[in-house]
Amino acid sequence: MNTVKPIPAHRLPDLLKRLPKAELHMHIEGSLEPELMFALAARNGLSLPYADVAALKKAYVFGNLQEFLDVYHAGTQVLRTEQDFYDMTWAYLERAAADHVVHTEIFFDTQTHTGHGVDTDTVINGLHRACVDARSQLGISAGLILCFLRHLSQAEAFEALEQATPHLDKLLGVGLASSELGHPPEKFTEVFAKARQLGLRLVAHAGEEGPPAYIWSALDALKVERIDHGVQALKDPALVARLVREQIPLTVCPLSNLKLCVFPTLAQHNLGAMLQAGLVATVNSDDPAYFGGYINENFTQTFAALGLSSQHAYQLASNSFEASFIDASAKQAYQDRLAELFETFE
Numbered sequence: 001m002n003t004v005k006p007i008p009a010h011r012l013p014d015l016l017k018r019l020p021k022a023e024l025h026m027h028i029e030g031s032l033e034p035e036l037m038f039a040l041a042a043r044n045g046l047s048l049p050y051a052d053v054a055a056l057k058k059a060y061v062f063g064n065l066q067e068f069l070d071v072y073h074a075g076t077q078v079l080r081t082e083q084d085f086y087d088m089t090w091a092y093l094e095r096a097a098a099d100h101v102v103h104t105e106i107f108f109d110t111q112t113h114t115g116h117g118v119d120t121d122t123v124i125n126g127l128h129r130a131c132v133d134a135r136s137q138l139g140i141s142a143g144l145i146l147c148f149l150r151h152l153s154q155a156e157a158f159e160a161l162e163q164a165t166p167h168l169d170k171l172l173g174v175g176l177a178s179s180e181l182g183h184p185p186e187k188f189t190e191v192f193a194k195a196r197q198l199g200l201r202l203v204a205h206a207g208e209e210g211p212p213a214y215i216w217s218a219l220d221a222l223k224v225e226r227i228d229h230g231v232q233a234l235k236d237p238a239l240v241a242r243l244v245r246e247q248i249p250l251t252v253c254p255l256s257n258l259k260l261c262v263f264p265t266l267a268q269h270n271l272g273a274m275l276q277a278g279l280v281a282t283v284n285s286d287d288p289a290y291f292g293g294y295i296n297e298n299f300t301q302t303f304a305a306l307g308l309s310s311q312h313a314y315q316l317a318s319n320s321f322e323a324s325f326i327d328a329s330a331k332q333a334y335q336d337r338l339a340e341l342f343e344t345f346e
């Protein structure tokens with residue numbers, strides 16, 4: 001690993017803020033801020049079961065993943081038109097650019113929305129148009145990853161993939177999200193094989209709440225290239241050895257883990273131990289509107305809680321580019337930008 005110039009602890013918050021970084025684990029529906037949720041509800045003539053933004057925010061207390069998913073799902077009801085999907089995505093991309101995210105791979109799902117009578121074309125066209133505009137207007141590159149909902153059947157995932165196939169040129173890959181426990185990756189073996197045949201990149205949530213066995217099967221049955229979360233991997237030394245040997249990236253989301261009670265406190269998070277073990281961990285925001293912050297908030301709070309250093313900051317940003325699906329020359333350009341920041345940082 002590159003050793004970089006040490007930066008004093010009191011300068012770390014500024015370094016973390018200015019670090020060029022890629023975000024690889026963020027569900028666009030989880031970036032829907034309460035204010036925008038109310039604005040879209042009003043625009044679409046819908047009412048929310050909360051009196052105002054303050055009452056809605058009070059509901060953002062979760063004991064586990066499922067409790068969160070129920071609230072999150074209710075919030076998606078306000079998304080009806082292509083412009084709604086555009087506005088939500090644009091708001092995220094502006095926030096990401098302000099956090100010095102230079103590249104983002106955005107998760108979305110269509111099954112939630114088709115379940116509300118909104119078609120796949122409306123969702124993908126709105127998201128894609130915002131990504132195209134972000135490149136020219138914000139200087140940030142963005143790709144889209146379609147997540148299948150694992151609490152539904154594989155047949156329904158096939159249907160979602162088929163409906164998205166006319167938009168293949170707008171997609172980077174497929175992922176697997178929603179309720180993890182009781183829905184192991186191997187339930188989706190054939191649909192992931194089909195996505196792979198179509199030339200899509202493969203990722204899956206595994207080892208967020210679920211056991212290390214789910215990480216093994218995401219790798220072996222689904223053949224994913226990255227694991228989303230993966231924090232439970234540390235319970236299985238043989239799995240850690242494999243993830244290190246094969247340099248499989250893990251997209252870790254510390255504030256999400258805290259808010260969903262995966263760890264009781266941020267000081268008990270295992271991100272530092274992951275880096276120490278040689279795992280290719282990255283820092284991401286998951287559902288920033290619900291979990292108390294965007295990517296820089298994840299960096300600053302986690303660094304403070306775990307006492308991480310500028311060397312860790314370099315490693316995490318470097319990992320984010322290596323773990324991304326951008327091409328080798330773009331990766332190198334971002335790595336150079338990162339090295340330059342460290343050289344010139346005062």
Ligand SMILES: Nc1ncnc2[nH]cnc12
Nearest residue numbers: 027177178179205286287
């Ligand atoms: N943290 C998470 N885990 C699984 N599915 C999700 N969908 C949105 N956020 C999620």
Ligand SMILES: [Zn+2]
Nearest residue numbers: 027205228286
């Ligand atoms: Zn997630």
